[in-house]
Amino acid sequence: MNELLLSKYLHFGKKINILAVYPNNYNLGIANLGHQFFYRALNETNLINCERLYLNNIFSNNLCSIETKKKIQNFDVIAFSICYELDIFNIINLLKKYNWLDSVLQKKYSNNRPLIIAGGALTFINPEIINKYTDYAVIGDFENIIAKFCEFITDALENIKRAEILKKYNFLFNEDNAGKWNTSAEIDAYSNIIPLDKNCEFDNTFLIELARGCPNNCSFCNTGATRNPLRFFDRQKINEILNILRLRNIQKLGLIGSAVLLYPNIKNFLNDLLKQNFQFSFSSLTINHLDFEIIELLVKSQQNTLTLAPEVGNEKMQKLINKKINIPKFLEILKFAVSNGIKRIKLYFLYGFEENDNDDIFAIIELVKEINEIIKIKGKPTNLIISLNPIIPKPNTPYHQSNKTMLPKKILERKKKILRNRLINLGCRLEFMSINEALLQYRIANNLI
Ligand code: SF4
Numbered sequence: 001m002n003e004l005l006l007s008k009y010l011h012f013g014k015k016i017n018i019l020a021v022y023p024n025n026y027n028l029g030i031a032n033l034g035h036q037f038f039y040r041a042l043n044e045t046n047l048i049n050c051e052r053l054y055l056n057n058i059f060s061n062n063l064c065s066i067e068t069k070k071k072i073q074n075f076d077v078i079a080f081s082i083c084y085e086l087d088i089f090n091i092i093n094l095l096k097k098y099n100w101l102d103s104v105l106q107k108k109y110s111n112n113r114p115l116i117i118a119g120g121a122l123t124f125i126n127p128e129i130i131n132k133y134t135d136y137a138v139i140g141d142f143e144n145i146i147a148k149f150c151e152f153i154t155d156a157l158e159n160i161k162r163a164e165i166l167k168k169y170n171f172l173f174n175e176d177n178a179g180k181w182n183t184s185a186e187i188d189a190y191s192n193i194i195p196l197d198k199n200c201e202f203d204n205t206f207l208i209e210l211a212r213g214c215p216n217n218c219s220f221c222n223t224g225a226t227r228n229p230l231r232f233f234d235r236q237k238i239n240e241i242l243n244i245l246r247l248r249n250i251q252k253l254g255l256i257g258s259a260v261l262l263y264p265n266i267k268n269f270l271n272d273l274l275k276q277n278f279q280f281s282f283s284s285l286t287i288n289h290l291d292f293e294i295i296e297l298l299v300k301s302q303q304n305t306l307t308l309a310p311e312v313g314n315e316k317m318q319k320l321i322n323k324k325i326n327i328p329k330f331l332e333i334l335k336f337a338v339s340n341g342i343k344r345i346k347l348y349f350l351y352g353f354e355e356n357d358n359d360d361i362f363a364i365i366e367l368v369k370e371i372n373e374i375i376k377i378k379g380k381p382t383n384l385i386i387s388l389n390p391i392i393p394k395p396n397t398p399y400h401q402s403n404k405t406m407l408p409k410k411i412l413e414r415k416k417k418i419l420r421n422r423l424i425n426l427g428c429r430l431e432f433m434s435i436n437e438a439l440l441q442y443r444i445a446n447n448l449i
Helices: 024-032 033-043 085-097 103-105 126-132 143-157 163-168 222-226 235-247 266-275 292-300 315-321 326-339 359-374 409-426 433-443
Strands: 003-005 017-020 048-054 077-081 115-119 193-194 205-209 251-255 279-282 305-311 344-351 383-392 430-431
Touching: 017 024, 017 033, 017 143, 024 033, 024 048, 033 048, 033 077, 033 143, 033 205, 048 115, 085 433, 115 143, 115 266, 143 163, 222 383, 266 292, 292 326, 305 326, 315 359, 326 344, 326 359, 344 359, 344 409, 359 383, 359 409, 383 409, 383 433, 409 430, 409 433
Parallel strands: 017 048, 017 077, 077 115, 205 251, 251 279, 305 344, 344 383, 383 430
Antiparallel strands: 003 193
């Protein structure tokens, strides 16, 4: 594993040793800024040494930390960052492998095994399942609780009664605080470790969470429902970081966040990056905040892919999900993007809203056909990728709260088949999420397993 550490830490001599485990492979884990922030923030304390483990192969007989090769069972605390529903199985398998599962399920921690805790994006969706498979679930942001977290870990390792601990620390999940996530006013999430291997998706790229929260209220979206208010990474601090990156010869920046285009003076900011010879890309872009100038800036930054999520194909469906997109303007932007050098367009769509109404799929088919025609510009070959996912009603979203459940597998398969048959001949690439996987996500998110 080849990686660049912007800050190096001594991994010995501290009172408490925590292993930060990302319950999936290295490529996913290293791109997770929550996991990266946890590692950096704890190593900067006087109390805690933090090391890392990625579960590339959970069945390996030698699960040990990257930093000092210490065995997993020799850590005081194992802390999972969990973002995807299906990763819960990796956590369960790990607990089984070391015979820790029963005592965790019974909430019987004792010093003969590590304390098991977890936090991460899934705590905004289903903290209960995380609470079930850990001693404690840390819910919400981490930036504003570091000192309190150190106190909590000390108390928990001293075996203070669980009820007392839950009463003392309001960032731990318990039945009384469901739906109340800790929110930090400041964002401090950025890469401290930069992967250098070429097969890593974000190789040589510095990631920074430019914005957190989203002012839109798309009815199906957990981010819009749970992460507000919208906050931005401090500009002065970004300038300081850019100075360090220049010295380290890092030029690629990944700008993370759902509403990054609402960053104050975003165009000036992007122009400044270009003047300083940085290249940037975005994790996602909201269509309504996109304009010709942003496209030009992306092209200047040598980005040839545009990834957007119209989600549905017409106004009727937009009303249903509360996501208003001006479709004629969206089509103009796509045309402009292709004319100006964007070579790959990836669009995300959702289907499977109503059992007896196929407007969802036919609206997508019509819109994709139109887009496919619009982007055919002589001399500008464009790769169109259409990603189609069943809608998964997730807790804490307005869609879920309106008592929507997931359609049965048979209906989803039928809708998928129609989509495939009608779109296959257009020449675009179709990517379907597996329906079994979507149903499993739904069941885990909703405590149905
Ligand atoms: S714009 Fe995106 S992040 Fe914001 S609420 Fe809608 S789907 Fe969620």
